Amino acid sequence: MNESMIITLAVLIIASMLFISGKVRSDLVAVGALIALMLCDILTPAEALSGFSNSVVIMMVGLFVVGGGIFQTGLAKMVSSKMLQLAGTNETRLLVMIMIVTSAIGAFVSNTGTIAVMMPIVVSLAMSAGTNPGRLLMPLAFASSLGGMLTLIGTPPNLVIQETLQAAGYTAVSFFTFTPVGLVCIVVGVLSLLFLRRFLPKNERNADDDRQGRSLLDLVQQYQLRQNLYRVQVGADSSVCGKRLHELDISAKHGLNIIEVRRKISTKNQFFKTINQEIAGSHTVIEEEDILYIHGPFENVQAFALESGLEMMDRRIPENKKAAGSEQYATEDVGIAEVMLTPTSRLINRLIKESGFREKYHVNILGIQRKDHYLLHNLKEEKMRFGDAMLVQGTWRDIARLATEPDVVVVGQPNEEARKVTMDNKAPIAAGIMGLMVLLLISELIPAVAAVMIAAVLMVAFRCVRSMEDAYKTINWESVVLIGGMIPMSIAIEKTGAAALLSDGMVNLLGGQGPLILLAGVYFTTSMLTMFISNTACAILLAPIALAAALQLGVSPYPFLFAVSVGASMCFASPFSTPPNALVMSAGRYRFSHYIKVGLPLQIIMGIVMVAVLPLFFPF
Template identity: 80%
Template sequence: MNGSMIITLVVLAIASILFISGKVRSDLVAIGSLIVLMLFKILTPGEALSGFSNSVVIMMVGLFIVGGGIFQTGLAKLLSNKMLQLAGTNETRLLMMIMIVTALIGAFVSNTGTIAVMMPIVVSLAKSAKTNPGRFLMPLAFASSLGGMLTLIGTPPNLVIQDVLLAAGYEGVSFFTFTPIGLVCIAVGLLSMLFLRRFLPKNDRGAENRRHGRSLQELAREYQLTQNLYRVQVGANSPISSKTLQELEIPARYELNVIEIRRRISAKNQFFKTINQEIATSETVIQEEDILYVHGPIERVEEFANDYDLLMLDHQIPENKSTDIVQYATNDVGIAEVMLTPTSRLINRLIKESGFREKYRVNILGIQRKDQYILHNLKDEKMRFGDAMLVQGTWKDIALLANEPDIVVVGQPIEESRKVTMDNKAPIAAGIMLLMVLLLITDFIPAVASVMIAAVLMVVFGCVRNMEDAYKTVNWESIVLIGGMIPMSIAIEKTGAAKLLSDGMVHLLGDYGPLVMLAGIYLITSILTLFISNTACAVLLAPIALGAALQFGVNPYPFLFAVSIGASMCFASPFSTPPNALVMSAGRYKFTHYLKVGLPLQIMIGIVMVAVLPLFFPFYK
């Protein structure tokens, strides 16, 4: 072994120890490894930084943005609810469904693309089922790789061994030649995960609540918002048309609060915003066909509607009975709890004199005073220290309240605003997702271009709110980890470490018969794919496997299939495949989770494959 090879293997060993220990951030370890390899001139600066221009890394950035669009439009929740209806909340049934659906998609779409489609849905599904997403995300990543073995196009190593066979004059494999083997892989994966899931992160239902406080749904339920909200529409002959809310004096006359007005602005395209939503202020001018959101007792709402010839929409559409908070919280408008500081000048002042609506542009919807909720006649209530007040306004205005010395905002309004889905954009997000899948299946354009097109469309059509939000959807730790570890494979190949290992295996096992050689080829492929890409691993070992078969005078097919399967079934490391890295952050996994769950699964599939490959492809015909 030369000096460069020794240094490379030492750096790899130290990096692996640091990954396993978890005491140093994984992205920092990856960058540190690159720096060392550059300092010893094993890698040129161009080679060391090549990982960050790699198509896989660029794809991952795009896939995070696509996933953000699927989340923010509510499409993930919609699809996850459908899966919940089929499987219920039983963890075992959900796990089986997720893995089977993912494997089927993975048969036709790259495993990275499969994760892009399924990860937002699975995270939403876990939250709906009140389960830790970490219970499902690692099985999801593994299932995407297992499904790749079902078809010729499922994973790049399958195409590599096809090329090697054709170049050697053998008959190529058909599109579904891999299917029986793929089904065995999936069956082993499903059964193994039933036992290995005990090592996945446990459910901690209270942790999410401790981190985020009360959700928007909980606030709406506690303040009984949906029991006190009604909608009335302004008719053509209504006397309130063209008048301001200040002129009408609705709170004083009817003990009602007009909190919001929705006004139709377009009816051309149902997929785009057709309703303008605005917080009601004293200067707001009522227009014909406006829908007023009125907060107060039903008797007073009916009296108000009768006096001004208004149509009570809630007699036809019982929105006020819904448990949804769409009428209070949208992409633009939200709700939050605020409290007064001990020295606040607002203490002991009446709500109507506080200027909340005029100065801060927010409405007060309710007051929590100890264990009592005050929801009506708020204008005549005095604000006291210790009161919690529920306010509604634009998310931006609510966030600005935090800058006021007299007021404390409970929670983080901007963070809460990102949790409100843009449901009207869900059909657009679904269309973009399907377009991406079709482009990935047909291979009409490069896979990275397909993903980047989908990411750009998500931003252009507003499925992701803006470019800032698009950047925030990307988990940069995963990107840096993969980008930093890809050049490690260059160093391993460049220094000859990979070839030394593979050649040594052939010489070591050459005297023990074809079955032992088959096991050795699978083992060395499975080990190498932990450190170099599965495609590079297959390119390196496929000719060696073919040569070993010819040396024994046996059928080369089982040997080449061992290379393809060994290169694709890599589960023991987070940086070995993009799917493993993509789920690492969302599942809150440590390196040890991959060792405890992925390594046994990788070994189990290896044992089964060495046993069954000679059955599907006998050594001697």
């Protein structure tokens, strides 16, 4: 064992201990290990930095952007609601359904591509079901690897052993030769995780959520907006048609407040925006077919509608015919927020009608919370007091600008709340882009990394992600740096001869113990090595060794090569062993210990089962 090998193994052991302890950020540990190997001249600077140009890392960046588009357009919410209808909110049924669906997709799409499709859907599904996403995301990652064993193209190690068999003159495996093995893997994986899920994060409310202010839906309910917001439509013969709001003086005459005007701007393409929202101002001109959002008592609204020739609309059915919720008050353009006056505010003890909120800040005040009471009507004559919480509506941009004013404090984070509002009209575009990505991944017409990057660029170009800045914010850089920093570790392990030493020692030690013991040695050596080097590199390294060992014993090489393929693919005990494991780490808020507690037992169980069943499918 040479000096370079000893240093490499020492760095690997120290890094693993730090990963397990969780006391140091995982990305910092990965970069630290990288620097240590470079300073010890085990890796050249080019080799040390090669992980950040690796196609897997670039794919991860693109997949985060694609996932952001699927989220922001509401596509994830739509698909998850359908799945929720099928499985209900029962966690067991959700887990089983997610793993089966993911495994089926993983049979034809790379495990990274499968995660790109499913992760935003599963996060949305968990939120809708009131479940911690961490309860479902690790099973999702594992299922994408399990499904890869169903077909020849499901995972790269399958192709590696096919090439090894062909090169040695054996009959190549067919597309579905792997299917029986894959089905066993899925059954074992699902049943095992039903027991091992007890070690996954519990359904605890995140303390950070309490510091962000109340959600949009909470505000709607607290201020009773559903009971006080009504819609009327302007007809051609209406007396208000063509007039400005200040000419009508609706507030003084009827005790009402027109807070918003929605106007049709296009009906040609349902994929693009067809409704224009405008915060009502004194100079707003009312036009035919406008929909006016009026805040006030129902009786007053009804009287105003009769007097002006307006059509009352069913407030339970918005113009897009969907069920009412917070979406009536907050969309991609317009939102609501709670604000409070600062102790030195110049607005204290001033009447709302004199405050200039609408004229200066372009927002409407919908309600006031004063201690335990809510003031919702005739607000213009109310004086603002220190300690009042006021609900305002305006464009997200104006609300964010309001947060910079010294007289008021905006509760919560308007920009973050704006990102939570989905752009439902863009969902068909996001679905088309995702479908194109899946088609390119299946057909292999272009490299997988190119397919993902094309999808990411299209998400930004078609505004499925609101802006380039938002695209960058969807990327979890900790995961990217973690994988980019750990990929060169596999180069060091191979370069110093540590991997070859281990594999050769296995053959020398177990070769005389019989085919079953050697099969177990091949499987678990592959499984252990995959924790530190990529599954493809591991299969390439061990496939010829397994073939040679089988030939030395005079037995069929098929079970040994399948042991290499399965062992290289079924690695669950480390977050950086496969891209899916790393991709779900941040979203599931996992620590390294979660992978040890859940993934390691699953990896061992899978190994025991595979050693037992592979000779049944492929006799010695």
